[in-house]
Amino acid sequence: MTDARVDLDSDKVGKDLVTLVLTVVELLRQLMERQAIRRIDQGDLTDEQTEEIGTTLMLLEQRMTELCEQHGVRPEDLNLDLGPLGTLLPRD
Amino acid sequence: MERAVVPWDGPEPLSGPIGVPLVDLLDRVLATGVVISGDLVIAIADVPLVRLSLHALLSSVSERVPAPWADGGPL
Numbered sequence: 609m610t611d612a613r614v615d616l617d618s619d620k621v622g623k624d625l626v627t628l629v630l631t632v633v634e635l636l637r638q639l640m641e642r643q644a645i646r647r648i649d650q651g652d653l654t655d656e657q658t659e660e661i662g663t664t665l666m667l668l669e670q671r672m673t674e675l676c677e678q679h680g681v682r683p684e685d686l687n688l689d690l691g692p693l694g695t696l697l698p699r700d
Numbered sequence: 701m702e703r704a705v706v707p708w709d710g711p712e713p714l715s716g717p718i719g720v721p722l723v724d725l726l727d728r729v730l731a732t733g734v735v736i737s738g739d740l741v742i743a744i745a746d747v748p749l750v751r752l753s754l755h756a757l758l759s760s761v762s763e764r765v766p767a768p769w770a771d772g773g774p775l
Contacts (some may be wrong), residue, residue, distance in 0.1 A: 635723055642727040642767060643760055650762065698721040 626679045631686045635696060636684060641665050733759030 644661050647653060653661070676683055688696040720728075740752040759765045 638723045639726055639730075642723070643730060646727070646731055646760060652763075694719065694721060696722045698724065 623679060623681070627681050627685055630672070630679070630681060631688060633638070634686045635655060637665075637668055637672060638697060730758065730760045733757065733765055 648658050648661070673683075675681075676684060676686070683700075686697065688697065690696060722766060736754065736756040738754045740754070741748045742750040742752070754766075757765070761767045
């Protein structure tokens with residue numbers, strides 16, 4: 609599974625850096641998504657707040673997909689294999 | 701007790717000994733909350749120059765660990 613690594617190549621270092629940045633952003637996005645679900649499950653948010661969080665997270669996901677398409681990065685490229693630690697993101 | 705060896709490399713995609721993606725692991729750690737503390741002294745030629753004392757709380761906002769600002773903070 610070495611092809612899942614972010615391999616910095618001098619010829620396409622620009623694209624690889626974009627992949628690296630998008631990977632970090634995607635990790636944070638998914639983490640925030642999970643935290644939001646926990647928070648909503650706690651039940652201390654108003655319906656309005658829940659709605660707003662849902663919309664924002666949906667827009668974020670759309671934007672991520674757009675960015676990936678723009679830079680020719682496949683969504684699975686953002687998932688790093690951390691060796692014995694497993695993967696960064698869940699496999700779809 | 702015999703423990704199965706966790707393979708570092710193999711034809712199958714690795715799932716890791718924990719079997720959980722890192723993002724889910726972080727989610728659970730945040731739900732419990734962690735305190736990171738440490739002391740760091742940067743020295744050159746045995747002369748200590750910079751001291752960094754760290755006490756960081758990393759946690760989800762909940763009833764136990766409320767946000768420090770009631771109104772959402774200076775956003």
